[in-house]
Amino acid sequence: MEQPNRPRVAVSSCLLGEPVRYDGGHKRSDCVTDLLSTCFDWFPVCPEVAIGLGVPRPPIQLVKLHDGVHALGADNPSLDVTAALQACAQQLAVQLADANGYIFKSRSPSCGLTDADLFNSEGYVTGQAPGIFAATIQACLPDLPLIDEILLDDPVAREAFIQQVKVYRPAGEELK
């Protein structure tokens, strides 16, 4: 239940323990559910569910093509959800105009901030890249405090994020 004056922070739903992953599982983070739940109100988001892929669903992966990075079906490359994930992020960015931060699941082709595997068209990993949804959120809300689940386990980085969230003033919000 939301309490007044607590920061509102978006979070990848699977980190809250919601069974929204492609295989029907979750990636519950004790840091999110136990530690940070005492100071933040959550705005859970699963972009792959939001664009209608359902649970369970075929896994997707990032593939570098001639015109840029795409999110394609890992088993069916004709499934291209790049534009759907970008549109989802653009719509959500409007709803997040009054949010104070965002915690992303690491390594996801949708939610990863920096570290999703990037494949070439032959199916080999050639590097890492941000997930399509997370990259679009960053472009739409460049000042919003962001962190991923791996960095959140670092006490120094976690405390820095908490302080950023507490002092961040969303655009248009009047100082109280």
Ligand code: SF4
């Ligand atoms: S990483 Fe993102 S897209 Fe994948 S299950 Fe979690 S919230 Fe959904």
